[in-house]
Amino acid sequence: MLAAAVAFLFLMQSAPAALRSATAEPRVVTPRGDLAADERATIELFRNARDSVVFITTRQRVADFWTRNVYTVPRGGGSGFVWDEAGHIVTNFHVIEGASEATIQLADGRQASARLVGVSPQHDLAVLRIGGAGFAIPRRVPIGTSRDLQVGQNVFAIGNPFGLDWTLTKGIVSALDRSLPNESGPDIRHLIQTDAAINPGNSGGPLLDSAGRLIGVNTAIYSPSGASAGIGFAVPVDTVMRVVPQLIATGRYARPALGIDSDDEINDSLKRTFGVDGVFVLRVEPGSGAERAGLKAAARTVRGVVPGDVVVALAGKPVSRFGDLQARLDDYRIGEAVELTLLRAGERRKITVALGAGTE
Structure with a gap:
């Protein structure tokens, strides 16, 4: 094989000049033309929603057995979104479960420590809060409804899969009214099933309809490998609208x-x-x-x-x-x-x- 390659190179170098160009010009770029209408709509949706989405990292306090020193170690992360002008952030309960502190990273690069407001393990929902005097809260994500969703509708998920921040994925509503068993309490019901790619880190991020409105909170995937296999689930926004105000008001959900x-x-x-x-x-x-x-x-x-x-x-x-x-x-x-x-x-x-x- 080596001898054949050497012979080929020798033949190319000794080939007549007519077979070789004196100069190599770059290819002419073909004008693309206007983006398709659905592409423009998707780009606009992402631009409008991006600032509402946050990246959450959590840490956990641990004590050294020998020295009795207490320190924090990274625990995990996920996504969330701005709920209101008071700085409340909605995410999944499992994103912050077991954590002793959480940090919110905003789309403009700012970071802020978050305070836990309330949790509902039954719905896999949690509310955090950021802000204070002089802290500018990003825009809120518009609210839609989930009771009128139909299988086949386009949906869009924004989150931080595997730490790749502010990622947009697109899919459809694959099924409605799904249920998942919950080892720590009541089943999680009325879930939206979607084939929009949801991966670790997407949890807690918004699921949007084609109008850019919140219709669900990305919560789980079904996958033997732990990565997206085309079956993801989201807590419907009608549930979120019932639970989150209670969490903000009292810190818990009275079921x-x-x-x-x-x-x-x-x-x-x-x-x-x-x-x-x-x-x-x-x-x-x-x-x-x-x-x-x-x-x-x-x-x-x-x-x-x-x-x-x-x-x-x-x-x-x-x-x-x-x-x-x-x-x-x-x-x-x-x-x-x-x-x-x-x-x-x-x-x-x-x-x-x-x-x-x-x-x-």
């Missing part, structure tokens, strides 16, 4: 609750034991709507567990997991009455329970 307790792991075991698909009531809170309605909890005896009431449906829709039951209650308001379908001693019955205020 509607029946006043019962259960556990999905224990529940699965009881379902297998008794051959019943539903939510076994393990405890009834004193003074709750469930107690006033007469719900009965399971009892432990020397012979094992004696089941009490088993909730099999909420408002006529079947339920089989406690996390799913809790999440569905979020569609109602505190003080509102809901209809439960129960199995009690093998008999099916319906009762009405007034919802109280639960805690996360």
Whole structure:
């Protein structure tokens, strides 16, 4: 091979001058013409929304076992966006979970320490706050609605995937009303599914419609590799509009609750034991709507567990997991009455329970 290459070079050098150009002129650039209308719209959308998006880095305090010195180490990061002129920043709960401090980087290069205002793990939402006297707050992202979204609509995500700040990705609404299990509480419901690329670092950033309005908060991906595989999820803006004002006002979200307790792991075991698909009531809170309605909890005896009431449906829709039951209650308001379908001693019955205020 080496001998062939040397021979080729020798032939080229000895080729007649007519086969070689004395000068090599650059190619003429072909005029592009105007950008397509959809390209211009996308560029304008990004320019208008970019300043509203922030990059969040978090640190965690740790103590050295030997020296007892306390110091901070990097923990992670994500995205967020400006909510209002008071400097509130909306992001995901999992972006700041376990952190002891957070720093916000704005699109103009400024950095600011953030204060935690409130969190809702049930919705994977958190609110931070920046600013103070003389601190200029960037523009707010316009608010849209999610109840009228349709599969096939164009959507745009802005965030900081893998630390590549202020990245725009485009896709469509792939599906609506998706649910994801939540190990620490109620399922996360009513999620928007999209194929717009969402990667680590995009979490907490805005999902926008083609009018540049907020329609969701990017929250998770489904991917065996941990990178975008075309299945991403966003908390719908209608949920954000219900939760964030509560977090700003009180620091927490008061969720509607029946006043019962259960556990999905224990529940699965009881379902297998008794051959019943539903939510076994393990405890009834004193003074709750469930107690006033007469719900009965399971009892432990020397012979094992004696089941009490088993909730099999909420408002006529079947339920089989406690996390799913809790999440569905979020569609109602505190003080509102809901209809439960129960199995009690093998008999099916319906009762009405007034919802109280639960805690996360």
